[in-house]
Amino acid sequence: MTTGIVYSPIFLEHKIGTHVESHTRLIAIMDFLKENGVLDDPNFKIIEPRKATIDQIKYVHEESLIKEVKEVSELAEKTGYIQNLDMDTSVSGKTYEASLYSVGGNLEAIDQILNGTIKNAFAAVRPPGHHSNSYKCSGFCIFNNVAIAAEYLFREKNFQRVAIIDWDCHHGNGTQDIFFNGSKSEHGELVMFNSHQDGRTLYPGSGFIGEIGSGKGVGKIINFPMPPRAADDVIEIYFDEIISPLLDEFKPEFILISAGFDTHHTDQLTYMGWTYQAPANYLKKIREKAKEYANDRILITLEGGYQVDKQAKAVYNCLRVLNNEDEKLIEEKPRISEDDLLNYINTKLVPALKEKLTPYWKCF
Numbered sequence: 001m002t003t004g005i006v007y008s009p010i011f012l013e014h015k016i017g018t019h020v021e022s023h024t025r026l027i028a029i030m031d032f033l034k035e036n037g038v039l040d041d042p043n044f045k046i047i048e049p050r051k052a053t054i055d056q057i058k059y060v061h062e063e064s065l066i067k068e069v070k071e072v073s074e075l076a077e078k079t080g081y082i083q084n085l086d087m088d089t090s091v092s093g094k095t096y097e098a099s100l101y102s103v104g105g106n107l108e109a110i111d112q113i114l115n116g117t118i119k120n121a122f123a124a125v126r127p128p129g130h131h132s133n134s135y136k137c138s139g140f141c142i143f144n145n146v147a148i149a150a151e152y153l154f155r156e157k158n159f160q161r162v163a164i165i166d167w168d169c170h171h172g173n174g175t176q177d178i179f180f181n182g183s184k185s186e187h188g189e190l191v192m193f194n195s196h197q198d199g200r201t202l203y204p205g206s207g208f209i210g211e212i213g214s215g216k217g218v219g220k221i222i223n224f225p226m227p228p229r230a231a232d233d234v235i236e237i238y239f240d241e242i243i244s245p246l247l248d249e250f251k252p253e254f255i256l257i258s259a260g261f262d263t264h265h266t267d268q269l270t271y272m273g274w275t276y277q278a279p280a281n282y283l284k285k286i287r288e289k290a291k292e293y294a295n296d297r298i299l300i301t302l303e304g305g306y307q308v309d310k311q312a313k314a315v316y317n318c319l320r321v322l323n324n325e326d327e328k329l330i331e332e333k334p335r336i337s338e339d340d341l342l343n344y345i346n347t348k349l350v351p352a353l354k355e356k357l358t359p360y361w362k363c364f
C-alpha cells in the first residue's frame, strides 16, 4: 500500500512577497523529497488536488468569510498588489483559488484512503488553516483545511468518531473555536489534542488546560501548553500520559493531524526545543493507535514551519513513518529538556490536565 503526497504548483501561487509563510516552504519540501528518492519511490504517490465546493467550505466557515477571501483575492489580482486580511494574513490574486485546492486536496486524499488507492497521506498544501475560525481568517491561515476535512468525514462519509491532533508550535485556536461545542454535524464526535508553546509566550495567546470545550464538546478539547525550550521528551510524556489512554477510550475511526514544523529548535518564530525527528517519533506512536482503531487511516495536513531546510527533513521523516520505514529517518543529535522543565511537566502540568478531564473520561 502506498502513502499519498498531496501537492500541486497551485499552492505556490498563494505568493505573498517576503512573508515568512512563503511558497518557498513547499519548494524546499518537494526538492528535498526529490533529492532523497521519495518522489521516484513507487511506495509514494502524488495526489492531484481538486477544488473543494463552496458548500464544503461552508461546513465550518460563514459565507461572509468566503466572500471576503474571494473579493480580496480579486482586488489583489486587479491591482497587482498583495492585500491583507489582517495584520499578518496576506492574500495574492490566486489565494482564493489556491485555498479551494488546499481544502480539496485534503478531501481528495480522504477519498483515496477510503477507496483503498492509498493507505494514508501527507497534504503538502498552502495556505494553512488552523488559526482560522468560522468567521475570521488569522495567523497566515485562510480556510481551515483540517476542520473541513473532519466535517467531510462526518457529513459525506458517515464517520462517527474523528480525532484531530495539532502539533504546530502555535495553538490551533481556529480549529478549537470551530469545534468548541463539538462537531458541527448532527452526528459525529470529535476530540482535539493540541500541543503548543505556552500561550503566555507565543501567538495566539490561548490553549490553556482549562479550555476543554462546552456543550456536546465538553471534555473533548485537550490543550497541552509546553514551556519554551521543551524538547522531544515532553511530547512523548503528553502522548503516553494523556493522548494514549484517551484514544483507547475514544477509539477514533480516522486521525487527522495538523502538522506544523515550527517546534524545531532553530525556528525563527518560536522558542521550542524539538529536533527534526521529533514529529516523526511522535507520529510513530499515533500510527499505532491508527492501526488499532482506524484501519491505519491518517491524514497529515501541513500548517506552519519557518526554518525551511529543517522543515523539509521533518516532513521527509514523517513520510517515512507513514510508509513504515522507520529505519530511514534522518536524525540530528538528540535533545532533552532541562530537569526543572521536566519536573514541571510531570508534577504540575500533567496532573492538572488530568484533573480537568477526569469528569468526562473514565480513563483518568
Ligand SMILES: [Zn+2]
Pocket: 168, 169, 170, 260, 262, 303, 304, 305
Ligand atoms: Zn505555527
